[in-house]
Amino acid sequence: MKLRFALIQLCLFFFFSVPLLAQGDLFTNQETLDLRMKFSIKDMKKNTNDSTYVDQVIWYKNEAGEWEELEVEMRTRGNFRLNNCYYPPMRLKVKKKQRKGTPFENNKSLKLVMPCNRASNADSYVIKELICYKLFDEVSEYTFSTRMVRLHFENEDDKRGEQELIGFLIEDDDDVADRFNAQIVDDKKILGTLLEDSAALRHDLFQLMIGNTDFSGLYKHNQKVMQLDERTVVPLAYDFDMTGLVNPPYAQV
Structure with missing residues (x-):
């Protein structure tokens, strides 16, 4: 297990070398972050939705290697993976x-x-999806920041106890917009021809490169649209699991 995580970190280091800064910025530091979580998956799916959160406690490992408690609000999200995957x-x-x-x-x-x-x-598909995000960082400046996490997760419905999983965190779209002094356009349908040329071309060629057809800018499916100024809107891509590069067993293309 330890060797597997070491190889994962080594590969990401060589492909996406980022200076490691102090633990004050979640995404500037690209070391794998350890998180511990414990809840009932059945209850989480039953009691939460796109607008309903429940209070939870998670733990993260600090720079000294000690676990620190953090109170959070948590909910399920998404559609396909929520309904078809064991882990939501x-x-x-x-x-x-x-x-x-x-x-x-x-x-x-x-x-x-x-x-x-x-x-x-199962972890290998998560890693490949994370690599898609990191590759897109090299193609476009308009991207979501991400960070790998090592999840020490205990499902209260499962007698097997704590499991060690690979996952990753994704920056909120409003935080991306703040970085560019921009805003996310959610209430309008934007034709592809209205997107800024270079950003749209980079986005579409990248989606072609990784074999992705599971997105739509017009219907805001796995793509946000960000308005930089009165005349300039750019695409923000996310959710790369159903791509040829990742190719998970549940993919429906």
């Missing part, structure tokens, strides 16, 4: 008072991607 995709919210002085200080809301199922190779 999650969204976390952390109140300002709780995140002060933690790696999450600048991030109120985050997406958490977990493996789809409990198969022995």
Whole structure:
């Protein structure tokens, strides 16, 4: 297990070398972050939805290697993976008072991607999806920041106890917009021909490169649209699991 994580970190280091800064910025530091979570998956799916959160406690490992407690609000998110995967995709919210002085200080809301199922190779698909995000960082400046996490997760419905999983965190779209002094366009349909030429071309060629057809800018499916100024809108791509590069067993293309 330790060798597998070491190889994962080594590969990501060589492909996507990023300076490791102090643990004050969640996404500037690209070391794998250890998180511990414990909840009932059945209850989480039953009691939460796109607008309903439940109070939870998670733990993160600090620079000294010690576990620190963090109060969060948590809910399920998404559609396909929520209905077809054992581990649901999650969204976390952390109140300002709780995140002060933690790696999450600048991030109120985050997406958490977990493996789809409990198969022995499930982590590999998560890693390949994360690599898609990192590759897109090299293609476009308009991207979501991501960070790999090592999840020490205990499902209260399962007698097997704590499991070690690979996942990753995704920056909230409003935080991306803040980085560019822009805003996310959610209430309008934007034709592809209205997108900024270079950004749209880079986006579409990247989607072709990784073999992705599971997106739509017009209908905001796996793609956000960000308005930089009165005349300039650019695409923001996410959710790369159903691509040829990742090719998970549940993919429907």
